[in-house]
Amino acid sequence: MPVIALKTPSAAYDITIASGLLRRLAPRLGKLMKDKAFRPFIVTSPDIWGLWHKQVLASFKQAPTVLFLPSGETRKRLASVESLAQQLATAGADRDSLLIAFGGGVIGDVTGFLAAIYMRGIPYVQIPTTLLAQVDSSIGGKTGVNLVAGKNLVGSFNHPLAVLADTDILATLPPAQLRAGLQESVKAGIIRDPKLFRYMEQNADAILSGDAKALAHVVTASVRVKAYVVANDERESGLRMILNYGHTLGHAIEAATGYKQLLHGEAVGWGSIAATHLGLSRGLITQAQSDHIIALILRYGPLSPFKAAAAKLVALTASDKKNRSGTLSFILPTGIGTVKIVRDVTQPELLAATESMLALMREHTITND
Ligand SMILES: NC(=O)c1ccc[n+]([C@@H]2O[C@H](COP(=O)([O-])OP(=O)(O)OC[C@H]3O[C@@H](n4cnc5c(N)ncnc54)[C@H](O)[C@@H]3O)[C@@H](O)[C@H]2O)c1
Numbered sequence: 001m002p003v004i005a006l007k008t009p010s011a012a013y014d015i016t017i018a019s020g021l022l023r024r025l026a027p028r029l030g031k032l033m034k035d036k037a038f039r040p041f042i043v044t045s046p047d048i049w050g051l052w053h054k055q056v057l058a059s060f061k062q063a064p065t066v067l068f069l070p071s072g073e074t075r076k077r078l079a080s081v082e083s084l085a086q087q088l089a090t091a092g093a094d095r096d097s098l099l100i101a102f103g104g105g106v107i108g109d110v111t112g113f114l115a116a117i118y119m120r121g122i123p124y125v126q127i128p129t130t131l132l133a134q135v136d137s138s139i140g141g142k143t144g145v146n147l148v149a150g151k152n153l154v155g156s157f158n159h160p161l162a163v164l165a166d167t168d169i170l171a172t173l174p175p176a177q178l179r180a181g182l183q184e185s186v187k188a189g190i191i192r193d194p195k196l197f198r199y200m201e202q203n204a205d206a207i208l209s210g211d212a213k214a215l216a217h218v219v220t221a222s223v224r225v226k227a228y229v230v231a232n233d234e235r236e237s238g239l240r241m242i243l244n245y246g247h248t249l250g251h252a253i254e255a256a257t258g259y260k261q262l263l264h265g266e267a268v269g270w271g272s273i274a275a276t277h278l279g280l281s282r283g284l285i286t287q288a289q290s291d292h293i294i295a296l297i298l299r300y301g302p303l304s305p306f307k308a309a310a311a312k313l314v315a316l317t318a319s320d321k322k323n324r325s326g327t328l329s330f331i332l333p334t335g336i337g338t339v340k341i342v343r344d345v346t347q348p349e350l351l352a353a354t355e356s357m358l359a360l361m362r363e364h365t366i367t368n369d
Pocket residue numbers: 045047048051071072073076103104105106107109129130131132133136137138139140141142143151152169170171172173174177264
């Protein structure tokens with residue numbers, strides 16, 4: 001069973017990836033809480049709970065309290081945190097309680113933030129149920145909620161006691177969610193792991209059809225990339241920025257389409273294509289390498305098409321909170337499995353790369369019709 005140890009200046013915890021973790025949850029949580037008495041509170045969505053509650057409850061002698069947050073990015077807001085905190089207080093949760101985030105990135109981000117501020121901090125565990133949450137959002141301690149002004153604008157760094165990724169849970173994930181999450185694994189391959197990149201090329205059919213062994217391999221390799229990066233740059237002052245490959249333009253695409261039309265991973269896929277075009281135009285990669293990278297991104301599609309002018313996307317990119325002091329920072333490929341941070345990308349350069357991405361999207365959409 002792969003157990004990946006993550007150690008940062010502020011925390012040390014394990015990320016366990018295995019089949020059947022849910023059914024043995026209670027003893028595992030007991031060990032994490034050092035066998036002292038504690039009350040578990042599960043935060044989840046009704047749809048996920050409906051599918052998996054039997055497995056979750058199987059190992060508990062006394063059923064944990066369950067707090068529900070309906071699914072959807074629109075629930076990732078301060079009002080949800082307040083409502084959940086109120087429910088915790090009413091149910092008598094205290095510092096000897098343990099919060100359990102049982103869901104995708106939305107549940108994980110909200111619960112992690114709730115754990116950071118309820119009674120000035122109580123422990124929590126991440127049990128991620130989407131592929132994106134297993135390979136990305138549950139790891140690294142970034143928690144928070146959205147404001148009308150933008151995504152993830154309120155939050156805190158707050159690491160969980162552990163991440164328990166049960167790969168069985170991925171079986172009920174809608175295929176579009178699986179594919180979108182796999183874009184984060186493609187990203188992990190592009191930025192740091194050529195072996196993962198090759199594995200995803202060679203085993204695409206098995207991975208996309210949900211083959212448990214192939215998915216477990218991809219999750220484990222992707223987690224290793226994220227854990228390595230977070231361990232070496234917890235607060236995103238340098239290396240951790242490489243995880244934003246494809247995300248700067250991806251966020252602009254999400255904003256331009258009202259956060260409704262595309263899944264996050266799809267927007268990242270389009271953003272990664274534009275970043276690859278930028279890398280090519282700067283001469284950091286060859287045409288063959290660029291074709292290779294883009295082919296893998298598209299293999300894990302289809303990425304939903306969208307309508308937005310390149311100029312609008314570039315303007316939105318300029319307002320991204322990661323672009324400090326007016327310059328455009330981008331993570332660009334320098335090969336397959338290596339990237340670098342480029343801080344002087346100009347708007348005309350980005351416009352050209354965005355136009356190329358949009359042209360490819362039109363071509364790709366016509367081919368898929
Ligand atoms: N904290 C971080 O470092 C970080 C990193 C990346 C993304 N994020 C955040 O993650 C969020 C996106 O997360 P997501 O993609 O997991 O989406 P999500 O949490 O909205 O879940 C997607 C959908 O899948 C359903 N679902 C979840 N697990 C399921 C299962 N096993 N079977 C069937 N249905 C299931 C959910 O109910 C929901 O409808 C965004 O808010 C993003 O900002 C955070």
